[in-house]
Amino acid sequence: xxxxxxxxxxxxxxxxxxxxxxxxxxxxxxxxxxxxxxxxxxxxxxxxxxxxxxxxxxxxxxxxxxxxxxxxxxxxxxxxxxxxxxxxxxxxxxxxxxxxxxxxxxxxxxxxxxxxxxxxxxxxxxxxxxxxxxxxxxxxxxxxxxxxxxxxxxxxxxxxxxxxxxxxxxxxxxxxxxxxxxxxxxxxxxxxxxxxxxxxxxxxxxxxxxxxxxxxxxxxxxxxxxxxxxxxxxxxxxx
Amino acid sequence: xxxxxxxxxxxxxxxxxxxxxxxxxxxxxxxxxxxxxxxxxxxxxxxxxxxxxxxxxxxxxxxxxxxxxxxxxxxxxxxxxxxxxxxxxxxxx
Numbered sequence: 001x002x003x004x005x006x007x008x009x010x011x012x013x014x015x016x017x018x019x020x021x022x023x024x025x026x027x028x029x030x031x032x033x034x035x036x037x038x039x040x041x042x043x044x045x046x047x048x049x050x051x052x053x054x055x056x057x058x059x060x061x062x063x064x065x066x067x068x069x070x071x072x073x074x075x076x077x078x079x080x081x082x083x084x085x086x087x088x089x090x091x092x093x094x095x096x097x098x099x100x101x102x103x104x105x106x107x108x109x110x111x112x113x114x115x116x117x118x119x120x121x122x123x124x125x126x127x128x129x130x131x132x133x134x135x136x137x138x139x140x141x142x143x144x145x146x147x148x149x150x151x152x153x154x155x156x157x158x159x160x161x162x163x164x165x166x167x168x169x170x171x172x173x174x175x176x177x178x179x180x181x182x183x184x185x186x187x188x189x190x191x192x193x194x195x196x197x198x199x200x201x202x203x204x205x206x207x208x209x210x211x212x213x214x215x216x217x218x219x220x221x222x223x224x225x226x227x228x229x230x231x232x233x234x235x236x237x238x239x
Numbered sequence: 240x241x242x243x244x245x246x247x248x249x250x251x252x253x254x255x256x257x258x259x260x261x262x263x264x265x266x267x268x269x270x271x272x273x274x275x276x277x278x279x280x281x282x283x284x285x286x287x288x289x290x291x292x293x294x295x296x297x298x299x300x301x302x303x304x305x306x307x308x309x310x311x312x313x314x315x316x317x318x319x320x321x322x323x324x325x326x327x328x329x330x331x332x
Contacts (some may be wrong), residue, residue, distance in 0.1 A: 035279050038271040041255060061315075063252075063273030090275055090315040117275070117316035133277055161255075163247045202260050 002027055002073075004226035006142065007059050008218045010077040014138030017217060020082065022192045022201060022209055023075045027067040031052045031157055032144075034062040034131065039237045057236045062131035062141065064158055070148030070179070072190040074101060074197055077140045080185035084205055085139045091133050092116045101128060104200030105145075108193065110183045120145075125178040140220040145197075146179040147190050162211060242294075246325035248274060252316035254325035258294075265289050274284070274317035281310045285322070299326050 002025050012018035029052055031043055039045075042064045043055055053066075067073070076097050078084060085093050098114045105112035105120065105127070112128075115121040120128035120143070132141035154177070181188055198209050214222075229235050240261070246254045251274075258268040268289050276282055285306045292302050300323045306312065307319050 034273055036271055036276070036282060037273060038255065038269075041271065059279065061273070061275035061277075061279065090277055090313055094315065117252065133274070133279065135278060161245050161253060163245045163253055 001222065001226050001230070002060050003032070003056055003213065004222040004230045005218070006075055007225050008222035009075065009214075009232075010133075010138040010140040011136045011221060012215070012218050013077040013079055014136040015051055016079065018077075018215055018220055020207075021075075022198070023077075024190075025073050025075075026069055026071055026190060027073075028069055029153070030065055031055045031068045033057050033064045035059055036061050037064060040179055041161075043157055044157050044159050051153055051157060053153070053157050055236055056230065058131065058142075060131035060133050060140070062129065064189060065144045066149070066154040067144065068149055070146070070150065070181075070190070072145045072147050072193050072197075074145070074194070075140070075141060075142035076100075076201075080134065080137045080139055081221070088134055088139075090132065090134060091117065093134065093139055093141055094130055097132070097139075098128075098130055098143065100201035100204045101143055101145065101197050102200070103204050104193070104197030105180065107196045108180065108184065108188070110180055122178055122183050125164060125176055127178050127180060127183065145193060146177060147188060147193050148181045149179055151177060151179065176183045177193065179224075240250075242329035244328040244331070245288065246328050248321035248325070249315045250274075250316035250318070250321075252321075254255060254317060254321055256325050256329050257291075258326075258329055260294055260329075263293055263295070265292050265294055265326075270322070270325075272317075275315035276317065277313050278310070281306075281312045283311060285312075289326070294326070294328055294330060296323070299323050 062147045102112045118130045128145040129142040243257045259266040262307045303319050303322050
């Protein structure tokens with residue numbers, strides 16, 4: 001249902017029925033694959049069965065990410081033409097709309113930097129990946145921040161192709177990612193990270209973020225999208 | 240004949256090609272990977288356009304360029320030339 005909500009919000013923002021929105025959420029054990037990815041190639045199905053990990057596809061491109069309760073997702077939906085991302089260039093969207101999260105992480109003491117195409121890294125290790133799109137008359141950007149995630153499961157459930165690892169001179173996906181907890185050397189809640197990111201967004205973009213709940217129309221659209229798309233095997237697992 | 244290749248694009252993204260070739264022509268092709276391309280649905284159009292195209296550099300490049308002009312597609316982490324090279328690299332395996 002979370003990914004159905006993820007699609008419902010930019011659709012409503014693009015129609016002018018919802019305001020520009022920042023959403024925070026997390027899933028229990030789930031692999032979220034990019035819309036162009038092959039589940040069969042990217043995911044270790046057997047490891048998913050053994051660890052009770054679900055597989056779902058999002059509507060944006062990019063790579064597979066592992067979600068658990070130690071992982072914080074944020075999503076920004078803006079109407080097309082918004083002053084923050086006026087030029088409709090996807091690479092610029094990634095850079096500009098990652099800045100709030102980068103600033104939030106820095107406020108916590110993490111030496112975060114945006115790394116094109118779509119990563120936030122700390123000393124060369126990925127702490128967050130982003131994806132996004134420009135469609136439905138909206139600009140959409142979402143990112144997944146590893147806060148307290150279980151990296152040992154991540155290494156088992158994702159198949160990282162040899163071609164992806166070769167040029168980074170590292171042996172596994174587990175060794176090229178890090179968490180906010182590991183960088184700070186202390187336990188930290190996803191709530192604390194979300195609060196820091198709100199602060200980062202407010203200062204970077206000179207906006208005020210007010211807390212709220214989903215509108216009735218957004219919930220209705222999300223339920224429809226869940227029934228017709230995100231609960232279906234043909235969307236999640238094919239090709 | 241089934242052909243496949245995993246090609247690392249210049250922007251760091253992976254383009255994975257799985258195709259069926261007959262008499263030097265692409266009969267069907269599936270392009271997957273962790274790249275970005277908008278509009279997202281356009282990838283299906285590229286796959287369709289590639290059907291019956293000779294698996295040769297000149298024809299593939301012409302077709303990929305025609306796809307970008309026709310759809311106004313925009314990529315991130317992948318360029319038109321990456322798709323050309325990924326498709327041609329299936330010949331090397």
